[in-house]
Amino acid sequence: MIRAYELTKRYGGATVVHGLDFTVRPGTVTGFLGPNGAGKSTTMRMLLGLDAPTSGRSTIGGRAYATHPAPLTEVGALLEARSVHPGRTAFHHLMALAHTHGIPRSRVEHVLDLAGLTAAAHKRVKGFSLGMGQRLGIAAALLGDPATLILDEPVNGLDPEGVLWIRTLLTSLAAEGRTVLVSSHLMSEMALTADHLVIIGRGRLLADTTVAELIRTAGGASVKVVTPQADTLRTLLAGPGVRITTGPAGELTVHGTDAAHIGRTAAAHAVPLAELTPQTVSLEQAFMDLTQESVEYRTTAPLTGAPA
Amino acid sequence: MTTTATAPSPYRVTPRHVLRSEWHKLRSLRSTWITLLSAAALVLGVGLIMGTTYTPGGGDADIDTVVLVLYGTVLGQLCVSVLGILVTAGEYSTGMIRASLTVVPRRLPVLWAKAAVFAATAFLTMYATALVTFLAAQLFLHDTEQAAALTDPGILGALAGNAAGITLLSLIALGLGATLRSVPGAVGAYFGGILILPEVLGMLPYDAVDSALKYFPTQAAGALGSATPIPGAAGTVPALLALCLWAAASLGAAAVLLRRRDA
Numbered sequence: 261m262i263r264a265y266e267l268t269k270r271y272g273g274a275t276v277v278h279g280l281d282f283t284v285r286p287g288t289v290t291g292f293l294g295p296n297g298a299g300k301s302t303t304m305r306m307l308l309g310l311d312a313p314t315s316g317r318s319t320i321g322g323r324a325y326a327t328h329p330a331p332l333t334e335v336g337a338l339l340e341a342r343s344v345h346p347g348r349t350a351f352h353h354l355m356a357l358a359h360t361h362g363i364p365r366s367r368v369e370h371v372l373d374l375a376g377l378t379a380a381a382h383k384r385v386k387g388f389s390l391g392m393g394q395r396l397g398i399a400a401a402l403l404g405d406p407a408t409l410i411l412d413e414p415v416n417g418l419d420p421e422g423v424l425w426i427r428t429l430l431t432s433l434a435a436e437g438r439t440v441l442v443s444s445h446l447m448s449e450m451a452l453t454a455d456h457l458v459i460i461g462r463g464r465l466l467a468d469t470t471v472a473e474l475i476r477t478a479g480g481a482s483v484k485v486v487t488p489q490a491d492t493l494r495t496l497l498a499g500p501g502v503r504i505t506t507g508p509a510g511e512l513t514v515h516g517t518d519a520a521h522i523g524r525t526a527a528a529h530a531v532p533l534a535e536l537t538p539q540t541v542s543l544e545q546a547f548m549d550l551t552q553e554s555v556e557y558r559t560t561a562p563l564t565g566a567p568a
Numbered sequence: 569m570t571t572t573a574t575a576p577s578p579y580r581v582t583p584r585h586v587l588r589s590e591w592h593k594l595r596s597l598r599s600t601w602i603t604l605l606s607a608a609a610l611v612l613g614v615g616l617i618m619g620t621t622y623t624p625g626g627g628d629a630d631i632d633t634v635v636l637v638l639y640g641t642v643l644g645q646l647c648v649s650v651l652g653i654l655v656t657a658g659e660y661s662t663g664m665i666r667a668s669l670t671v672v673p674r675r676l677p678v679l680w681a682k683a684a685v686f687a688a689t690a691f692l693t694m695y696a697t698a699l700v701t702f703l704a705a706q707l708f709l710h711d712t713e714q715a716a717a718l719t720d721p722g723i724l725g726a727l728a729g730n731a732a733g734i735t736l737l738s739l740i741a742l743g744l745g746a747t748l749r750s751v752p753g754a755v756g757a758y759f760g761g762i763l764i765l766p767e768v769l770g771m772l773p774y775d776a777v778d779s780a781l782k783y784f785p786t787q788a789a790g791a792l793g794s795a796t797p798i799p800g801a802a803g804t805v806p807a808l809l810a811l812c813l814w815a816a817a818s819l820g821a822a823a824v825l826l827r828r829r830d831a
Binding site: 305311331339343349357400404 | 586
């Protein structure tokens with residue numbers, strides 16, 4: 261369980277993270293989403309005690325990260341920026357981290373194997389591809405068999421096989437009852453792995469929701485209708501909760517009712533239909549709408565606000 | 569709060585574990601061995617040159633024997649100081665520091681362990697180098713006024729003092745590396761502030777400056793590595809004390825900043 265209470269980070273005059281309040285529960289994969297520069301990495305660094313929040317606090321497993329007597333067994337972390345000395349071999353890098361907790365060599369070899377790095381274990385990290393670097397980071401995160409995982413953009417630089425490996429790994433870790441927080445700026449990637457979503461834009465919380473709920477609130481399902489008697493159908497469908505918009509080619513987009521009802525209504529009043537297509541808002545679209553609003557809100561604010 | 573982990577974990581961050589980790593870090597990098605071997609080779613090489621080219625009754629006759637055979641210390645010490653800087657600033661330049669501080673979030677044990685492991689390694693390497701260099705140089709000095717044995721008064725102490733001087737100077741460098749978080753920055757500050765600045769100050773025509781300068785790091789380190797008292801230099805104990813204070817100040821500043829700053 262990860263909890264953030266009013267986390268705020270200011271650098272000079274710029275507020276990078278603004279009063280973030282969220283909870284990440286065990287047993288599910290939680291996607292931490294936001295456009296580039298939204299404050300995801302800064303938030304994760306605050307959770308891990310690398311950056312001190314300007315105000316607010318956070319706990320992992322009920323206490324501040326830095327107060328855990330064995331942090332590696334509590335939280336495994338993969339940070340976005342590479343955190344490895346390139347002159348060391350993968351094995352020595354992990355062994356040096358393992359020694360701080362008295363974790364034995366056998367565990368280091370096990371996580372190297374889990375990450376598919378056994379063959380490269382004694383090569384210096386300098387020669388690693390981006391994907392191998394990510395695998396090493398994941399191996400380090402798993403070192404202490406932690407109850408919580410915090411992974412910043414884990415699929416970055418991975419080949420399709422690696423991406424699939426991460427997805428399967430995250431899902432199985434969550435299924436074991438662990439808390440898994442994964443950041444990404446790609447909604448499509450999160451749609452495949454995450455159940456819960458924490459979405460931020462410009463350092464502010466935009467949504468703390470489930471994937472299904474996000475689609476619903478983002479406008480939900482609509483139905484595209486093309487008919488020569490658009491005005492007639494508009495009148496027939498009008499009712500509480502129904503919203504109809506007309507597109508440039510005269511097609512109707514109907515919210516608040518389903519295709520079956522529209523089809524029945526049209527048939528009962530002999531309105532010919534040329535097209536009747538249920539449409540689902542893609543997660544990508546829902547995400548774009550959500551973050552777009554925050555961006556627009558930000559850019560228009562100085563125009564409407566009082567001059568400073 | 570309910571997690572799968574039911575059995576209490578046997579793993580824990582302890583000072584001993586952090587020391588072991590830092591020792592593993594130090595020995596698993598090539599740069600460690602390159603800098604230490606270079607330091608040892610330079611000291612030994614210069615020592616052999618001093619021994620083989622020594623002219624009895626020449627201008628070097630009244631120089632302290634240990635100082636004479638360990639002339640290469642000036643060069644060797646640079647290598648060890650660079651290693652000290654790499655130990656701390658090297659973690660910042662590579663990003664390794666984020667991994668180090670994530671696994672030991674209390675932070676300070678990392679700095680203390682780095683300093684301890686580095687100091688022990690540097691001291692033992694340079695003490696062994698000093699012993700070997702002294703014995704090798706003496707092979708050529710046995711029938712000159714510079715002939716001395718390890719058992720002669722002050723010799724073993726001066727050899728150990730030489731290694732201690734190098735170690736403490738390099739600890740200042742290690743602290744600078746942690747404070748400035750940049751290898752080139754720390755190398756510049758070390759060369760400019762610790763090695764060159766005292767030389768420049770020494771040119772000023774004030775007696776007070778001269779008496780203060782003998783407690784500056786390089787001069788104090790020089791006083792430690794002499795079997796006989798050097799005229800105008802600080803005594804062994806005050807010099808050691810001064811050098812320890814410099815190292816403590818450098819590490820102390822690094823510790824304060826390590827606690828305060830975002831990693």
